[in-house]
Amino acid sequence: MIKLFAVDLDDTLLRDGNIISKEDKQAIRDLEESGVKVVIASGRSEPTLKDVILELGLEKNKHVGVNGALVLDLNGKNEFSKYIDRDTYVNLIERLRSENREFFCYCDGGLMYEHVDKLRPQVEYFHSAKALIKGDVMSIPQCPRVNTYYGDEEELSYVRSICPEGLYSTANSGILDYMPIGLNKFSGLELVLKEYGIDKKDVACIGDQESDLDMFNNCGYSFAVSNCDDFAREAADIVLPRSHNENGVAYAIYKYLLKDEDKLSKI
Known part of the structure; x- marks a missing residue:
């Protein structure tokens, strides 16, 4: 049973021009309402990561930034999972x-x-x-x-x-x-899972490139949007028929996580 969905931003949730579609926003809200936590896992730094979290209404959750180095907590204290000697x-x-x-x-x-x-x-x-x-x-x-x-x-x-x-x-x-070495998106996500008491086998993730591979290889279920690079295409459990510009995140949520064919047909 999937309890948490980790979502990459650039070229995955974010469309060209740094836009999040209304369909992807709604799908994330629907997934949260079903009881599945949605956590952003991005290479971005705190200022713009925070903007996206607030736009999506996910401020109650912890999130991962700086490719796993930063665990961002808008309700408490941020934490670095690893840093350069x-x-x-x-x-x-x-x-x-x-x-x-x-x-x-x-x-x-x-x-x-x-x-x-x-x-x-x-x-x-x-x-x-x-x-x-x-x-x-x-x-x-x-x-x-x-x-x-x-x-x-x-x-x-x-x-x-x-x-x-x-x-x-x-x-x-x-x-x-x-x-x-050893710093990746999953090393940050692992701290979030520990906080929530969620096993990695109960986590799904979605991304588009090489920096997402550690999430793909450790989470129970992985998706790559259709605009992904060759590394992500090879590693993902499912390569979606939709790109970041075609509501790929919403497609994964409605097709595989919520299994809602009616809502899937409308995106």
Whole structure:
């Protein structure tokens, strides 16, 4: 029996233009009313993650941000599940600075940067400008994730090659992430499940890309929207016939979780 549904945001619940359809919103409300908790599991930072949670009316639940590093609790205290070792962090920042690379660092409350130009459009699309905090990134006491820019495949190969020992990298839309090994969306989700006393076999999840694989591999049931990448397509239990722009989340809810053919026919 599914007791919790973990939902990715970008290119899954969020349509192009960062819009959530009325059909997906209604399906989430219907699922919550049936007794299934809906938890957002996203790479986004606190400011925009909070906006989505409030828009969906899910503020009573705990949620997962920063690809599993942040457990967001709008009714209590946030928690980092894992962060970069201090020496590793200092060495990485010094290298990025020495190469005059654009980068930003996740911190409690948003994204701290020293200078961004090429990165700004991606940051504002995925996080919004209000998430950006200008300052000395060395002042961050605990950083779970550092992002840098890449312009083409050759540059992507290079920034992957300088990933420090103890960290791993993922890339999407011109942004490469450095994160601690063992940090993923499921490591954050696992803390939420422990809080709620829910077994992972009773969890369904939905996503679209490589960063969702640990959820797919650990949850009892996994869906990928039709616009997913090859990694998600291979790992998901079900690849849906609908994309993020075609109410893929609502389709999964009505077809497989609520099994409501009448509502399914109307989306």
